[in-house]
Amino acid sequence: xxxxxxxxxxxxxxxxxxxxxxxxxxxxxxxxxxxxxxxxxxxxxxxxxxxxxxxxxxxxxxxxxxxxxxxxxxxxxxxxxxxxxxxxxxxxxxxxxxxxxxxxxxxxxxxxxxxxxxxxxxxxxxxxxxxxxxxxxxxxxxxxxxxxxxxxxxxxxxxxxxxxxxxxxxxxxxxxxxxxxxxxxxxxxxxxxxxxxxxxxxxxxxxxxxxxxxxxxxxxxxxxxxxxxxxxxxxxxxxxxxxxxxxxxxxxxxxxxxxxxxxxxxxxxxxxxxxxxxxxxxxxxxxxxxxxxxxxxxxxxxxxxxxxxxxxxxxxxxxxxxxxxxxxxxxxxxxxxxxxxxxxxxxxxxxxxxxxxxxxxxxxxxxxxxxxxxxxxxxxxxxxxxxxxxxxxxxxxxxxxxxxxxxxxxxxxxxxxxxxxxxxxxxxxxxxxxxxxxxxxxxxxxxxxxxxxxxxxxxxxxxxxxxxxxxxxxxxxxxxxxxxxxxxxxxxxxxxxxxxxxxxxxxxxxxxxxxxxxxxxxxxxxxxxxxxxxxxxxxxxxxxxxxxxxxxxxxxxxxxxxxxxxxxxxxxxxxxxxxxxxxxxxxxxxxxxxxxxxxxxxxxxxxxxxxxxxxxxxxxxxxxxxxxxxxxxxxxxxxxxxxxxxxxxxxxxxxxxx
Numbered sequence: 181x182x183x184x185x186x187x188x189x190x191x192x193x194x195x196x197x198x199x200x201x202x203x204x205x206x207x208x209x210x211x212x213x214x215x216x217x218x219x220x221x222x223x224x225x226x227x228x229x230x231x232x233x234x235x236x237x238x239x240x241x242x243x244x245x246x247x248x249x250x251x252x253x254x255x256x257x258x259x260x261x262x263x264x265x266x267x268x269x270x271x272x273x274x275x276x277x278x279x280x281x282x283x284x285x286x287x288x289x290x291x292x293x294x295x296x297x298x299x300x301x302x303x304x305x306x307x308x309x310x311x312x313x314x315x316x317x318x319x320x321x322x323x324x325x326x327x328x329x330x331x332x333x334x335x336x337x338x339x340x341x342x343x344x345x346x347x348x349x350x351x352x353x354x355x356x357x358x359x360x361x362x363x364x365x366x367x368x369x370x371x372x373x374x375x376x377x378x379x380x381x382x383x384x385x386x387x388x389x390x391x392x393x394x395x396x397x398x399x400x401x402x403x404x405x406x407x408x409x410x411x412x413x414x415x416x417x418x419x420x421x422x423x424x425x426x427x428x429x430x431x432x433x434x435x436x437x438x439x440x441x442x443x444x445x446x447x448x449x450x451x452x453x454x455x456x457x458x459x460x461x462x463x464x465x466x467x468x469x470x471x472x473x474x475x476x477x478x479x480x481x482x483x484x485x486x487x488x489x490x491x492x493x494x495x496x497x498x499x500x501x502x503x504x505x506x507x508x509x510x511x512x513x514x515x516x517x518x519x520x521x522x523x524x525x526x527x528x529x530x531x532x533x534x535x536x537x538x539x540x541x542x543x544x545x546x547x548x549x550x551x552x553x554x555x556x557x558x559x560x561x562x563x564x565x566x567x568x569x570x571x572x573x574x575x576x577x578x579x580x581x582x583x584x585x586x587x588x589x590x591x592x593x594x595x596x597x598x599x600x601x602x603x604x605x606x607x608x609x610x611x612x613x614x615x616x617x618x619x620x621x622x623x624x625x626x627x628x629x630x631x632x633x634x635x636x637x638x639x640x641x642x643x644x645x646x647x648x649x650x651x652x653x654x655x656x657x658x659x660x661x662x663x664x665x666x667x668x669x670x671x672x673x674x675x676x677x678x679x680x681x682x683x684x685x686x687x688x689x690x691x692x693x694x695x696x697x698x699x700x701x702x703x704x705x706x707x708x709x710x711x712x713x714x715x716x717x718x719x720x721x722x723x724x725x726x727x728x729x730x731x732x733x734x735x736x737x738x739x740x741x742x743x744x745x746x747x748x749x750x751x752x753x754x755x756x757x758x759x760x761x762x763x764x765x766x767x768x769x770x771x772x773x774x775x776x777x778x779x780x781x782x783x784x785x786x787x788x789x790x791x792x793x794x795x796x797x798x799x800x801x802x803x804x805x806x807x808x809x810x811x812x813x814x815x816x817x818x819x820x821x822x823x824x825x826x827x828x829x830x831x832x833x834x835x836x837x838x
Contacts, residue, residue, distance in 0.1 A: 182725065183224050184231045188693040190221040194237045196617050213558065215263060215486070233695055234795070238477065249319035249381070252310040253775070256401050258296060258344065259315055260477055261460065261484040267439060270461070273483045274435040277463070277472060284463040284481075287411040288441045289429040291484055292396050293373045293455035294348030295380050297321070299331060299397070301341040306333045311380065315477070324380055327389035332422040339405065343423060345397035349376040350453045353392045372455050394454075397423040403466055410464045431464060442485055449487065458486040473818065491550040493563060494518040499530065499543055499573060501580045503604030505612045506690045507597040509576060509586060511536060513559060515549070520557060525549065528557045532593040533575040544570035579604065600738050606640065607633055609688050613641045617694070618686030619675040623668045631657060641686075642745045644672055680706065680755040683746075689735045691728040699724060700732075701755040708752060711736050711743050764836055765793030769802055773816055774809030776829050784832075791836045799824060807832045 197214050218237060225232045232238070264270055277284060296312040309325030310318035325331055328347065335341070349372040357375070358368045369375035379391035400406065400414045408414045418425050428445075432438045442459050449456050463469050463481040472481040495516040502510045511530040518525055528549055530536050539561060541547065546566040549557040577586055579597035581604030586595040597605060607629065614624040621644070632638045635657070637650050647654065647669060654665045678686075684697035684707075692700075699721055704710040713736070718729035736743065746752070770788045772795060779787075784807065785795045799806060799818040806819040806826045819826050827835070 182727070183228045185691060185725070185728070187221065187224050187228065187231050187233065187236075188695045190217055190224070191233050191236050191695070192617060192693045194218060194221065195235060196615070215265075235694070249321065251313070251317045252298075252308065252320050253317050254298065254310075254315075255342070257315045258298065258312040258318070259474070259479055261482050262475075262478045264483050264485045265488075270439060270442070270483070270485060271435060273461070274438075277481070280472065282463075282468055282472060284465060284468055286432045286435075286438050287415075287429060287462045287464050288432055288438055289398055289460045289462070290426050290445065290449070290452075290456045291458040291460050291486075292346040292348050292426065293457045294346040294376050294396075295373075296344065297325065297347045297380075297395070298342060298344050298401075299325065299395075301335055301337065301343075304334050304336065304338045306331065306335075319381070321380055323385040324382060324388040325395075327385055328393050328395050330394045330424045335421040335423075337406070337421055341406075341421075342401035343397045343418065344399045344401065345395050345423075347376055347380055347393055347395050348372060348454050349379065349391065349393055351455065352453050357391065395424060396426045398425060398460075409466055411462050411466070412464060414466075446487055456487075458484055460484050470817075491548050491560065492518050492520050493546050493548050494525070496541065496543060496545050496547050496559075499536075501576050503579060503581050503597055503602060503608060505605055505608035505688045507579075507599070507602065507605050509579070509595045509597060511573075511575075513541075513547070515547075518549075520549065525557050528559050530559060533588075533595065534593045536573050540564075542567070542570035542572050544568075581605070610638065610641060610644075612688045613686045614644070618688070619678055619682065621668075621675050622671045623664070624671065628668075640742065642742065642749060645676075645749045645751070647672060676750050678753065680753045683707065683751060683753060684710070687735070687739075689732055691731045692735075696724055696728055705755045706752050707743055707747055711740065761790045762836070763792040765791045765805075768793040768804035769796050770794070771796050771799050771803050771806045771815055771819070772809075773806060774812030776807075776809040778829065778833075787836060787838065 194214065194217055197217075221236065222238055225236065225238060264273060298308075298310045298312070298318065299306060300308040300310075306326070307322070308320070309322045309331075310320055312318050325347070326333070351372055354369050354372050354375050361368055369378075375391070376393055379388050379393055382388045397418050398415075399411075400408060400417065403409075403414050403417075406417060408417055412431055415425050415429060430437075430441055432441060438461055445456075445459065461483045463472060469479065469481040472479075474480060496513050497516055498514040500512050500514060502512055504510065511532065513528040513530050515526050515528060530541070539559065541559065541562055544567075546563040548560045548563065550560050575595065578584065579586060579599065579602055582597065582599050582602040584597050584599040584602065587598055588595045599605070610633070611626050611629050612618050614621040614629065624644075629638075632647075635653075637647060637654070638644055651665060651669065654660055654668075655662055680701045681694070681697040684692065684700060685694050700710065703717070703721060704713055710732075713732065715729050715733050718724050718732060719726055724732075765788055770793050772784050772788075776784055788795050793804075796803060799815050799822065801822055803819065803822070803824045806815060806824055807829065808816050808826055809829055816826060818824075
């Protein structure tokens with residue numbers, strides 16, 4: 181596959197998974213699968229830096245704060261940590277630091293599987309709590325954090341203080357809550373991390389209080405203000421102030437000691453009453469940390485080592501096939517239900533025919549599956565010693581939904597159903613259209629889409645906008661009532677106000693992702709114009725190659741009446757082109773850092789583009805200019821080291837004549 185297109189696909193996928201994990205607390209893929217895709221993206225971006233997208237997960241942290249909470253902007257960003265999975269990667273991390281002339285000691289701390297959070301104190305009183313959000317802005321969860329008994333409400337330090345830690349739920353607490361929920365006929369929590377996330381984001385703090393959350397604190401923001409010079413000193417300071425720190429931290433003088441610590445907890449962690457999926461390794465000395473520096477999203481002086489996933493064995497009962505919105509056919513393993521990392525597993529994706537054949541998987545085999553406290557497992561291998569009376573896998577030749585002959589393109593691993601009218605493709609398209617990546621119709625999830633299709637209320641995406649005609653019948657659906665139906669219909673109607681790029685993305689046109697959609701609206705101001713787009717025109721547009729152009733033209737031809745119907749329903753947003761104002765910044769790469777007073781980062785980026793320049797997320801030798809707001813951090817330091825020109829917000833506005 182073309183590397184540019186694969187990067188676009190990976191960015192869209194990973195951003196969707198990130199939102200599910202950080203905001204919804206309901207991940208649809210395992211940490212292992214996410215990390216695998218992220219590493220593929222990192223490698224592709226390393227080989228093709230010209231295709232790096234601004235919204236790539238390699239350029240940011242976490243996900244945007246959920247809209248139901250007030251947003252809090254952090255004085256100092258809450259960065260994520262780079263991951264390591266092997267001893268070789270731990271040694272590479274150490275070697276990179278040594279090569280820069282540093283000889284550090286390290287502090288190792290158990291990595292708690294919870295929700296990264298911030299707590300702010302003024303004059304010794306707790307005044308504000310927040311989730312990490314996207315690292316720049318988090319959710320205001322002050323009322324809910326007040327219910328956490330292990331969070332001190334008053335401390336001895338009277339100067340303003342911000343600490344950060346991990347809110348978590350004990351395994352024993354989740355077991356007790358699940359026992360009560362089972363008695364009441366309520367759905368059970370799948371694992372402690374998701375339970376903690378859902379509990380911490382309750383709008384009613386009395387519900388949070390019932391969930392008995394806990395907190396481990398692990399860092400002090402701006403430690404120099406409190407005369408702290410090392411992480412070990414910071415831990416002692418936190419304990420003195422009454423915070424609970426995880427007691428199993430250790431100072432290591434060599435990377436060999438670090439590895440011994442990691443190995444000692446690989447199995448022992450199962451004895452703990454809380455989930456830990458790894459160990460955080462930090463350079464102990466704070467001054468050294470700043471000298472070693474940061475990337476755009478990770479400190480270079482710290483690393484998160486992930487423990488090998490837990491594994492169990494179960495029987496593969498059957499292999500079925502699912503149909504995606506573009507016709508891709510995915511084999512799904514139906515497993516004998518087994519308990520794995522706190523949840524019952526009965527299904528696993530088998531990816532494609534090659535994946536199954538490479539692992540010699542047969543129906544009836546005992547297979548080893550693994551995960552690290554996630555929901556969806558990965559099939560690792562077959563226990564051949566137990567193989568008997570198995571049935572060889574045979575790839576489907578016809579679509580399981582419509583019966584059409586499947587096609588496998590040369591050089592691709594996946595099989596496709598090419599029938600545009602396939603009900604399986606149609607269902608997947610409807611689910612995608614309503615998803616957050618698509619029209620973001622709140623409340624219209626996969627189960628409800630299936631229910632509406634089974635009841636005959638919807639067949640195509642246009643039927644969604646006629647559901648008002650079935651209001652009374654909708655109220656009689658399982659789990660629905662007047663309030664739920666009203667909220668759903670309001671969300672559907674509100675989706676008509678989405679920008680054109682989002683509508684194009686929601687259509688699910690093969691090879692047309694978010695990036696291509698944003699580029700298309702620069703040339704086609706509405707759906708009517710896009711419908712008339714010619715192949716020759718499209719192929720001259722940035723981020724739209726021959727394959728994408730052919731796919732788009734084919735889709736518009738095949739779905740001409742559908743597009744007309746959407747337009748007649750009022751879904752034809754007009755894209756207003758942003759006129760270029762000058763060439764003052766032509767050929768220049770601008771980095772924005774710190775808090776701007778008169779505009780948002782997005783507004784500043786738009787101004788850069790309007791005046792001929794482009795923005796970047798990190799400072800390098802290719803950077804032309806750094807615009808610094810208040811509390812500018814490592815980017816300003818890096819710019820000073822590289823002798824890159826630095827200006828403030830007022831100077832930037834004067835430069836472009838604003």
